[in-house]
Amino acid sequence: MAAQAPAAFLFHRALARPEEAQSENLTRILRATRDTVQSERVPGFSRLRTAREFQDAVPISTPDSVLPDIEALKAGTPRVLTLEPVSRFEPSGGSSGASKYVPMTRGLLDEFQRALAPMLFDLLHSRPAVREGPSYWSISPIGRKQGRTAGGIPVGSVEDSAYFPRFLQPVLSRVFAVPGAVARLPDVESCRYVTLWFLVACEELALLSVWNPSFLTLLMDALERHGERLADDLERGVCRPPRGLGGEHGGEDGDGHPHPDPLPGGEGGVGTVLSGMRFSPRPERARVLREALRSGLQGRMLWPRLALLSMWTDAQAAHSVAPARRRFQGVEIQGKGLLATEGVVTLPLFDAPAPVLAVRSHFFEFLEPEHPEARPRLAHELEAGRTYSVLLSTSGGLLRYRIGDLVRVEGFHHATPCLRFLGRADAVSDLVGEKLAATRVSTVLEALLPAVLGGPRPPFAMVAPEWEPHAPPAYRLFLETDVPDTRLHEAAQALERALCEGYHYRYARELGQLGPVSALRVTEGTRRYEARCIALGQRAGDIKPTELHRQAGWTAWFSQQGKQS
Template identity: 45%
Template sequence: MEAARGHGRAVSAAARIASTLYRAAAAPASARFTRALRDPAAAQAAILRRILHENRDTEFGRAHGFGDVRTAADFRARVPVRDFAELQGWIGRACDGEPNALTAAPVRFVEPSGGTSGLSKEVPYTQRLLDEFSAATMPWIADMLRSRPALRGGQAYWAVSPPSRRRERTAGGVPVGMEHDSDYFPPLVRALLDRSLGVPRAVSRIPDLAACRRVTLRALLAMPDLAMISVWSPSFLTLLAGALDEEWDALLSEMESGRLSAALAPELRTELERALPARPEAAARLRRRFGRRPPEDLGALWPRLALISCWADGHAARALDGMRRRFPRVEVQGKGLLATEGVVSIPLFRAEAPVAAVTSHYLEFLPDGDADAAFGVHELEPGATYEVVLTTGGGLYRYRLKDRVRVEGRLERTPTLRFVGRADRASDLAGEKLTPELVEHVLARAAAETGIHPPFALLAPEWGEPPRYRLYAEASPDDARALAAAAERILLDAHHYGLCRALGQLNSIEGVAVTDGERVYERVCTARGQRAGSIKPPALDAGTEWARVFDVPQATEVG
């Protein structure tokens, strides 16, 4: 018992030291961000000058006259707003390791993201892009430690990058993917953060999701001083809690023995068992207090848990209730808008909504999606909604992110921004980012594979535990199921959808046979206020009324 207490005191001391050193390391970035809040126009102009100067002699820079750009207006005149598909030729060359195509700096790795008409896309990461991420994430974490002192002496759980099927390198030999979410930070800062992590980084190398969850829970149960949890979707944490309910007794047995029962490669097993030694006293204490099931309020397991950081806007807001039921007394801080391509905003406790990340990338905003009317961050109007455009040190120039934000107010002179949804009519229940173009592509492939060509086919979301998509097809029940199964197989290759399915955050697609699909769709759209003559049924509709409209109780599930 004394050994366990001694271990806990040592861990807490290490976490306090690490948080103190982190705040010192983050002080310059925090000071720059604080100054930029008072003059965001100057901060943004300096970022644009730096990006253009560093990349003026790249092929892209020469083709667009970077060397002659003097003002933001010059930049907008020479470089059109483009989406991923329009930049794909340039991005593909960079991701394949071609030097000096998009950036003067080499591409360190590429990170998979969602696609639109295709199944996946890859975003090139340079050291400069990582530095730009750090310019936002370091002030955010420093603000957490400053504003919530309870976090300083405790450990943290940062969700590891979950296992997914992906190639290890691009055709040009560039590595694919980062290992851990803390890899967004510089090496020194990452080392400091690692001192406060209770879940070993090696967990990210476990290829099986169930085993990954089990080892994560085994580590968390040995962390009585857990103070902070950072995940992306709230449903990720809800599902982790469900796995704890199912595996509780087995996990306590593993704590007693120090052996991991998950199927692991021998070297990985040795590394993890060394990092997670036996804690028989802790296991006995948990058995005595809670018996054969964990408590409904999981805060009782981690009495020092003070903060959960997760998505809280858009569709993610609906998943918060399930998470809060398991952590009813823990404060939740919504994350800002951080995409694979770049960071748009960060949360600060003194601001009512996330603050524009004005020291990271060059930000532009399109009113009503109008690419000819871009505004700088200092020109935004409170209450207005805009589409985000990024220019980054990773080689994305005037890149249409297709995320929409509403200006809630200002902190100093910098706008606060709340994510309100996608500009491309995407559906995003749990981070899957399905677009009409992607679904159109998927359904065409599914029809070609199955030989089933219904006159009407519509994919739409349906909330549940977990949520899922339903494919409403004007076909026989068997054909509707077969088409849905084919669409599911194809969508599993789309990075974000496959990830959400692997994590259990989405259920499989359900096929639903319907009649008079186009007529019913037209009736619903006219009730929404659309003109009947302009209605064309899309492959995807983000509305959630279709189960009621098509009388889904008659449906038969896939699988």
């Protein structure tokens, strides 16, 4: 708390003067990007001072428009976007698009820390119980070796703690329940198992911080699936992770007991990573785990001091909160702010009506979706109840960058807007001109599924396009449900009728360019969805649920995975 106090003080002082804070941010960002390749493309860049001058001179950018500059940086070209060198690239990809490479500089990390420090201070100050024990901050496996670009720049960080100040990281490592080295494990299932070993061994756990609630639910599902094996490992002081979704590592000795360490030890292999960790016998925790497994596996049985769950609770993630809550009855949940790889937009504060704009981090502008031609509004010009799309300018070199996120102003904390994340503004599937928006699909599924299926919303529901040979493309509804096939067909028909209320979708159907919606039953939908997203290059902790995925191939994926299981 002492380390974060100065940044927290400056942030809270800035909340009363957002226009002044944003002006200071813009001055810093202009200084960081002056005398660069991108600044030379803007006439009079060195003379820009005010927000209005900046808006008039610098064009809005997108991931596609900055791609040539990113490629030049990856090749090792200096001073493309910023005067500072790029320290590493962070891969970033939405649930429906190819990975982007976001350049990280010291200045950009400082801007992240300008938001994370007051958030952490507020957490420790407002919830003293969190200070009483270790915490877990989301760690997901990289799934591949830490690479380098053609210019020799590292790609990817190991864990979320990399965003905290370097001087604070040794302190944090002593209060983390799970060692960061688990990120080097080569597959998700091994990572989850080792994570669970350390979590279950930690009776005093006080905080669980993950990104998506489904990450936490899948972690607890793995505990249920491998609980007896894990209890045996805890009792004996060994750790034998299973292998992926299929078989397991290891064999048995002459008495039918698993070998203590049968894991392959090649470079980057599970055995190599585990050899650097310490596993001592924990017979008492093994007993507690077995008792919890017999009693329904509630989080409080394992961690009686657990005080807080931190996770996304807005937009599509809201549907995954209830399953996580059922696993941790009685534990408070705090929603996270809006944090993208490119920058941090909002941070949660306990006494604010919604996450607060990270007013000291970057320079923000806000487009009005109803008036895209209008000059974007500045932070102090936002109106309560209105919806906006976010533009971001950072010391990492992205200027007036459209991150594609929609937010609604829920009120103000002092004079600074509090913003609720609504979803992606650019999540539109457009195979043949139907312009199907994720927000529309989400609204329709929320209304029709309980009514058609005759019960609560299924744990997994997603719409995605499919291309069949000798037939027009069509959308398929993937549902995890045990209702009869007739109900499944009715759900597809109901979705088709609802989508046809949209002019572009109906016109594409009338022209025969688009086939009708069909439905496919899936099992373990969330876990298999995550597995494909990882195969497509995403990190497990970054995967967001979506009710409209724009990439095809899900029918083959779910069918293949079903046969394997």
